[in-house]
Amino acid sequence: xxxxxxxxVLEPSGILDKISGHQLHNEISTLINNGTxxxxxxxxxxxxxxxxGLGYLVSAMQMVSNANAKFFVCSISDQVxxxxxxxxxxxxxxxxxxxxxxxxxxxxxxxxxxxx
Numbered sequence: 001x002x003x004x005x006x007x008x009v010l011e012p013s014g015i016l017d018k019i020s021g022h023q024l025h026n027e028i029s030t031l032i033n034n035g036t037x038x039x040x041x042x043x044x045x046x047x048x049x050x051x052x053g054l055g056y057l058v059s060a061m062q063m064v065s066n067a068n069a070k071f072f073v074c075s076i077s078d079q080v081x082x083x084x085x086x087x088x089x090x091x092x093x094x095x096x097x098x099x100x101x102x103x104x105x106x107x108x109x110x111x112x113x114x115x116x
Contacts (some may be wrong), residue, residue: 007038013045021056028060037069040102044075074102
C-alpha cells in the first residue's frame, strides 16, 4: 500500500443477491486494481441480502484484505444487521453507523498509520 489514501464509497441499493453481488465484487476488483486502497460500502439503500449476496460481500472483503487495502461497511439496516449477527459476518467486517463515522476513523487512524 502506498502512502496516499484513496477512499472510494460505493452505494449499492435494493437487494444484494447473486447478480448485484457479482457486479459489486467486480466493481471492487476494478477499484483495487486501479489503486484504491480503502473501500467503503454505504448500505443505507440495501433492503435485503440473500446468501449469494452475503457470499460476494465476504469474498470482496477477502480480496480487499489480500490487496493490503481496507474494507468498511456503514449505514446498515436493522434487518441487515440481524443477518450479519446471525451469520457472524459482523465479526469479520468493520461496520460504522454512517459514512461520516467511517471518514472520521480513516482520517484519525489510518492517515497517521500511513505517514509514520
